[in-house]
Amino acid sequence: MPLSTAERLFAAEGIAASLRIDGRDPLDARTVELETGVILQASGSCRARVHRGSQVLVGAKVAIETLDGASLGAGTSTGLGAALGQGGGRIVCQVVCDPSVAATGGGRCGAGSGRPVDDLTGECGQRLSELLNSAASGIDLASLVVIPHRVGWTVYVDVLVLDLGGNLFDVVLLATKGALCNLRMPRATVLSVDGKQDYDISSHETERLRGAEAIPLAVTCYRVGRRFVIDPTLEEEDCSDLSLAIAVNAAGQVCYMSKSGNGASHGSLIKTMMAFATRRVPELLRVADHCILQQGTRTRAIQGFKV
Amino acid sequence: MRREIVSPEGFRQDGRRPEELRRSHFRTSLFQQVDGSAYVEQGNTQCLVTVSGPREPQMRSKSLPDRAVVTVEYAVAPFSAGERKGPLRTNRAHTEVAASLQATFEAAIMTTLFPRSEIMICVQMVQLDGSALATAINAVSLAIIDAGIPVTDYVTACSAGYIGSDPVLDLNYLEESAGMPQLTLALLPRTRKIVTMAMEQKLHLDHLEPTAEMCEEGCLQMYQQMNAYIASASKLATLITPSA
Numbered sequence: 001m002p003l004s005t006a007e008r009l010f011a012a013e014g015i016a017a018s019l020r021i022d023g024r025d026p027l028d029a030r031t032v033e034l035e036t037g038v039i040l041q042a043s044g045s046c047r048a049r050v051h052r053g054s055q056v057l058v059g060a061k062v063a064i065e066t067l068d069g070a071s072l073g074a075g076t077s078t079g080l081g082a083a084l085g086q087g088g089g090r091i092v093c094q095v096v097c098d099p100s101v102a103a104t105g106g107g108r109c110g111a112g113s114g115r116p117v118d119d120l121t122g123e124c125g126q127r128l129s130e131l132l133n134s135a136a137s138g139i140d141l142a143s144l145v146v147i148p149h150r151v152g153w154t155v156y157v158d159v160l161v162l163d164l165g166g167n168l169f170d171v172v173l174l175a176t177k178g179a180l181c182n183l184r185m186p187r188a189t190v191l192s193v194d195g196k197q198d199y200d201i202s203s204h205e206t207e208r209l210r211g212a213e214a215i216p217l218a219v220t221c222y223r224v225g226r227r228f229v230i231d232p233t234l235e236e237e238d239c240s241d242l243s244l245a246i247a248v249n250a251a252g253q254v255c256y257m258s259k260s261g262n263g264a265s266h267g268s269l270i271k272t273m274m275a276f277a278t279r280r281v282p283e284l285l286r287v288a289d290h291c292i293l294q295q296g297t298r299t300r301a302i303q304g305f306k307v
Numbered sequence: 308m309r310r311e312i313v314s315p316e317g318f319r320q321d322g323r324r325p326e327e328l329r330r331s332h333f334r335t336s337l338f339q340q341v342d343g344s345a346y347v348e349q350g351n352t353q354c355l356v357t358v359s360g361p362r363e364p365q366m367r368s369k370s371l372p373d374r375a376v377v378t379v380e381y382a383v384a385p386f387s388a389g390e391r392k393g394p395l396r397t398n399r400a401h402t403e404v405a406a407s408l409q410a411t412f413e414a415a416i417m418t419t420l421f422p423r424s425e426i427m428i429c430v431q432m433v434q435l436d437g438s439a440l441a442t443a444i445n446a447v448s449l450a451i452i453d454a455g456i457p458v459t460d461y462v463t464a465c466s467a468g469y470i471g472s473d474p475v476l477d478l479n480y481l482e483e484s485a486g487m488p489q490l491t492l493a494l495l496p497r498t499r500k501i502v503t504m505a506m507e508q509k510l511h512l513d514h515l516e517p518t519a520e521m522c523e524e525g526c527l528q529m530y531q532q533m534n535a536y537i538a539s540a541s542k543l544a545t546l547i548t549p550s551a
Contacts, residue, residue: 040351041434042386052339057433059386094393099380100341100357100429103365158385160431162355163338 003238011239015224021235022052027276029231032174034291036182044183044209046292048175053165053233056172058157058179064146064188064201065154088152089144091132095125095159095172121161124169127258128157128176131216131247136255138214139180146188147197153185155209166234169245173218174288180212181292216249216256217281217288221273223263228273230280244273248281250289312470312482319482321350325475326521328465328528331445333536335453336544343454347446350479351436354443356450360426375421377413381405381443383432389480404440405430411444411493411503417457426456437479438466440491440505445529452537461533462502464493465525467518469510474518476525490515492522496530499523 003011011021018026031051039045042059049055067088102117131137144153157179159172184206191198221228222240229236237243242263247256254274313319323329329350337344343358364370369378381401385391408430416426428450430443444464451458468478468487475482478489488510493503510518 039353039386039434041389041436045386055338057384059384061386061391063391094385096385098355098357098429098431099382100338100359100427100431103359103380103427103429156385156391158391160384160433162431163340165340 003235007235008239011236012225015227015229015236015239020229021233024231026227026229027280032171034174034178034288036178036292042179043185044179044181046175046178046182048171048178049163050165050167050171050231053163053231054161054168054171055163055165056168056175057160057162058172058175059160060176060179060183061156061158062183062185063154063156064151064199066151067149088146088148088150089141089154090152091129091139091141091144091155091157093125093129093132093157093159093176095121095128095161097121097161098163101161101164117164120168123260124172125159127169127245127256128159128172130258131173131256132157132176134256136216136247136249136253138211138216138249138255140210143210146199147190150197151199153188155180155183155185164234166232166237167220167230170218170220170231173215173247177212177215177217177288178292180209180215183209183212185209213289213293214249216247217284218245218247218256219277219280219284220245221276223261223265223269228269230276244270246274246277246281248278250282250285252278252282254278312468312485312487313473313475319475321479321481323477325473326524328477328525329479331529331532333449333533335449335537335540341454343450343452343456345446345449345453347442347449349438349442349445349477351434352438352442352479353433354439354446355431355433356443356446357429357431358426358447358450358454358456359429360454361421361424361456362427364423364425365427370423370425373422374418375416375424375426377409377416377418377426377428379405379409379412380427380429381408381432382430383435387432387435404443407440407503407505408443408447411462412447412451414502415448415458415460415462415495416451417459420457435480437481437483438477438491440464441466441477441493444493444503445533449533449537460495460497461530462493463496463526463529463533464491464503465522465529466491467522467525469514469518474514474521476521488518490518490522492519492526494523494526494530496527 033049036046038047039059043062044060047057187202187205187207221244222232223242224240242261245258332348334346341357341359345356347354381404441464448462467474467476468489470487488508491505
């Protein structure tokens with residue numbers, strides 16, 4: 001159900017008076033619950049659940065991929081071309097919705113115009129893919145290369161949106177970080193046979209994805225009226241006409257930025273948002289990293305979903 | 308080397324006896340935006356179900372004047388199986404599962420109480436390790452009860468295979484892929500009426516009866532577990548929110 005004009009006004013004027021629908025401060029976030037290693041079939045997995053908000057499940061799988069002449073020709077559009085630029089390895093991201101979200105979430109989410117859910121998940125996947133495949137992600141993409149320009153690992157990051165409660169990208173990135181920190185891939189060793197390079201995949205030795213701990217986290221700032229809020233509910237997201245996703249690493253450096261929504265803004269607001277994000281994210285990272293590392297690898301009893 | 312499904316000592320590869328179910332976990336009321344939801348884990352097969360309704364049909368043309376329409380969406384997560392599969396727009400196998408779930412629950416839900424309305428069931432398989440249809444049926448059954456939709460009875464399901472000269476209960480992925488005939492049975496446990504019976508390979512008629520009997524036994528065991536869970540969950544709910 002899209003919001004009515006009166007409901008929208010109620011939410012917007014509340015925010016103008018620093019009073020949000022659920023009683024939070026404009027710059028307060030909801031609590032998140034993280035659980036890693038929930039899916040045994042995946043190489044790495046993580047579930048993130050925001051209190052009264054979105055819930056996502058991320059499964060990462062690795063596959064070894066050979067870049068030969070045929071796939072090179074066809075690969076430019078599917079990202080294999082990009083993989084070649086990096087020497088072989090790549091990360092493929094996809095965000096899909098649970099059918100119930102696809103059926104009920106339509107027409108009532110996203111910056112101002114009631115965007116369809118497909119649009120929202122598509123944008124989210126695109127952002128994730130751009131961020132993770134860039135040098136700023138902190139992931140050692142070169143470590144995914146087995147034989148340069150020929151064989152490399154592809155990490156498939158599949159995000160399943162189980163519940164939609166606003167602020168999707170931040171949650172997705174957090175859960176993706178959890179899944180990639182949890183990721184264990186088989187060790188590949190390069191052998192030289194008669195001057196030709198070949199590889200062997202170990203059946204019992206595994207290694208971590210190098211640099212996964214350095215993945216930045218994002219804060220998306222949503223403009224409502226003259227102010228901005230973070231971690232909006234679905235209703236507040238609907239009132240916002242402009243949002244800016246800012247990913248920042250532990251050193252406080254901005255790694256990625258993406259604006260959405262049909263509004264336009266002066267640079268001063270953008271600067272305020274950036275200053276806020278660079279202050280906030282390192283703090284967030286400390287807590288998140290502690291939580292992710294403490295869970296270790298599949299040591300926790302896997303009970304799936306806790307209520 | 309082909310491993311045997313049941314060892315001479317009478318154990319299966321995962322350590323179960325032939326007539327033993329895998330361990331299962333249940334959870335209900337997981338989401339806020341839907342009327343009912345359930346999560347069922349049978350061994351490593353995990354399934355998440357949400358139910359919304361009875362409500363006004365999203366497509367008016369689909370409504371029926373005398374009863375509610377049950378629609379089922381079935382999806383499998385890309386990371387659910389051993390090999391990654393990208394999401395497909397239309398998958399015939401999935402459509403078939405959805406149709407069979409729809410038929411099963413149209414038999415159990417008292418649809419005539421809600422004319423011109425729709426009950427929507429969304430099934431998401433999170434992880435696959437054999438007996439997917441049976442797990443999905445059990446999960447939908449719990450989600451419908453969680454949504455408070457009137458049903459004649461629980462619907463409980465179980466699968467069984469037949470190997471050598473004996474049936475085995477609740478197949479996992481390894482046993483399923485050994486190519487033995489697999490029977491999935493869904494039961495209304497109190498009346499012992501069968502609502503769904505699915506079998507895709509051939510099996511001698513003489514062997515069908517012991518296999519079906521074992522399935523029925525499995526369904527009844529499942530019923531006890533599910534009923535015990537619902538009883539404890541509803542007790543918990545009344546403790547938390549006393550009727551004011």
